[in-house]
Amino acid sequence: MQIKQIFPNGKYLISRVLLRGNLCTVAKNESPNTVIENTLKTLPKKKRKKYTHGNSQSSSWEERLADVVTPLWRLSYDEQLRLKQMQQKKILQELSDLVKAAVPDVSLPLNNDNLSFPLLPIKPSPVIYGYRNKSTFSVNKGVDGDPKTVGFFVGSGKCKNIVCINDNHLLNTPAKHKMVARHYEDFIRTSPLDPCLLFHEGGHWREITVRTNSAGETMAIVFFHPQSLTPEEIYAQKACLVDYFIYGPGTDCKLDALYFQESSMTRCSNEVSPYQLLHGNPHIYEEVLGCRFRISADAFFQVNTKASEVLYHTVGEMCLSSVGDTLLDVCCGTGAIGISLASKVKRVIGIEVIEQAVKDARHNAFLNGKLNCDFLAGKAEVLLPKLIPSLGTESSIITVVNPSRAGVHHRVIRALRSNPAIRKLIYISCKPEGEGMRNFKKLCCPLEGQPFRPVLAIPVDMFPHTAHCELVLVFER
Numbered sequence: 001m002q003i004k005q006i007f008p009n010g011k012y013l014i015s016r017v018l019l020r021g022n023l024c025t026v027a028k029n030e031s032p033n034t035v036i037e038n039t040l041k042t043l044p045k046k047k048r049k050k051y052t053h054g055n056s057q058s059s060s061w062e063e064r065l066a067d068v069v070t071p072l073w074r075l076s077y078d079e080q081l082r083l084k085q086m087q088q089k090k091i092l093q094e095l096s097d098l099v100k101a102a103v104p105d106v107s108l109p110l111n112n113d114n115l116s117f118p119l120l121p122i123k124p125s126p127v128i129y130g131y132r133n134k135s136t137f138s139v140n141k142g143v144d145g146d147p148k149t150v151g152f153f154v155g156s157g158k159c160k161n162i163v164c165i166n167d168n169h170l171l172n173t174p175a176k177h178k179m180v181a182r183h184y185e186d187f188i189r190t191s192p193l194d195p196c197l198l199f200h201e202g203g204h205w206r207e208i209t210v211r212t213n214s215a216g217e218t219m220a221i222v223f224f225h226p227q228s229l230t231p232e233e234i235y236a237q238k239a240c241l242v243d244y245f246i247y248g249p250g251t252d253c254k255l256d257a258l259y260f261q262e263s264s265m266t267r268c269s270n271e272v273s274p275y276q277l278l279h280g281n282p283h284i285y286e287e288v289l290g291c292r293f294r295i296s297a298d299a300f301f302q303v304n305t306k307a308s309e310v311l312y313h314t315v316g317e318m319c320l321s322s323v324g325d326t327l328l329d330v331c332c333g334t335g336a337i338g339i340s341l342a343s344k345v346k347r348v349i350g351i352e353v354i355e356q357a358v359k360d361a362r363h364n365a366f367l368n369g370k371l372n373c374d375f376l377a378g379k380a381e382v383l384l385p386k387l388i389p390s391l392g393t394e395s396s397i398i399t400v401v402n403p404s405r406a407g408v409h410h411r412v413i414r415a416l417r418s419n420p421a422i423r424k425l426i427y428i429s430c431k432p433e434g435e436g437m438r439n440f441k442k443l444c445c446p447l448e449g450q451p452f453r454p455v456l457a458i459p460v461d462m463f464p465h466t467a468h469c470e471l472v473l474v475f476e477r
Contacts, residue, residue: 065165070465122459125307130174136209137181140164150185196225213286219257299357300333325395331403335361342370350375381409402428407435413442417449425475
C-alpha cells in the first residue's frame, strides 16, 4: 500500500510528539526528540524543509497518530536510514570526546566521521511494513467520545486531551494485530461492564496485547481490573471472552492462545498475578538463526523478528572475532543471543530479571540441544557481583549486555570492570542517547578496574518509520 493512498496530502513532517516507552502501548504527547531535531539542524536548508514541513495540528487524527507512533512514515526508507545514521553519529560524538579527554597523552586518530572509533553504515531491516510481532492496544475515549475505543493515544493525561485512535493505517502494525484489536473493541462495546480508563474511577476492561510469530500463530492477552467483582462474576467475563473469540464473531482472529490477567496495577508480572490461559496452547514458537524459541505471554522477544536475525548475526560476528571460553549474556531475555552462539564457546551464562523468561531460556536451550547454557533469574546488579569472582581470571570471557532503555545499574558496570578476563564487551542499546550513554561513560572513565574503550559501532534498524534503532557498540581493553 502506498503512503499516498493512506494520506493524500503528501506533507513531510517530523512529529513534535514522539513516542517514549513501549512503542505500541500508549502514544503520548512528549517534548521533542532533541537528537532528531538537532540532527535536522545540521542539514542544508532545502533538505531540512523537506523533513520538517507541515503542521500536525491541521492534520487528520490518523495522520497525527502516525506522527506519534511512526514519526518518519512520510520519508522513503532510504531517507529514514540516512537520518538515523546522522542521529547515531551525533550521539557517539559525545562518547568519542569523552574517550579523547580520558587519555590526553595518547593521540587518537579521528576518522571521516570525526570519531575516535569506526561507525559502520546502518544495517536496514529486511521487513519495513507490518514488522511488529507484539502490539499492545489501549482503551479510552475515541474521536466520537466512545470510551470503549481500542487503539493508541494522542494527547496527554496532564492536558486532559487524550483521544484514542484506531490503528488501521499504521505502517508498522501487521494486519492480524489490527484485526484482533477491532474485534476486542467490538467485544467490549457489547459488554455491560465499563472500561477502566482511570483506576480510581472504576471500570474493568483494559488493554489487549497481541503476539504473533512468522508462522502466523496468534496469542492475545486481555488485561482486566477486577475492582470489587466476585470470583464468580470474573469467571463469567472470562467465559464471555472465550465465547466471543473462540465460538463467536472473534473466530476470524483464529487465536492459538487466549490469556487473561487480573491486575489492579499498570504493569503486573506473572509472579504477582498469573496469566490465566483461557484457551489454546500456552506458548507460541519462533525460529531465529536456525534455533527455535518458546515465547510466553510476558517474555521479552525482539519485536522485529527478521531484523533481530540481523542484530544477532552482527553480535555473533563481533563476539567470534576473538576466541572466548565463556559468553556472559546480561539481560538475556529468552536466551536468543546466548543460544545462537552456544556452539562457538565452551559455556554460556545468561542473567535475566523476569523469571518466566528464564524458564523459557532454559527450555529453549534444551529444545535446541545447547547443553552448555546456564540461565540465572534475578537482578543483574545483585547476581553479577557474586558471579564475576567465581568465573576466575584465567579463561577468556566475552560479555554481551542487552538491557532495556533504562540501561544497567552502576553495580553491573563495576562488576564487569572488576574481572580482567573480560577483554571484550558488546553493548546493545535501544536508547544510547539516554541511560545507555551513562553506562558507556562508566565503562570508559578512570575508575576501579581497567577502563574499556569503544572500538566499533554498528547501528541496526529494528524499528522502521520510527526515530529509533538499536546500536551495537563494541568495547575492548
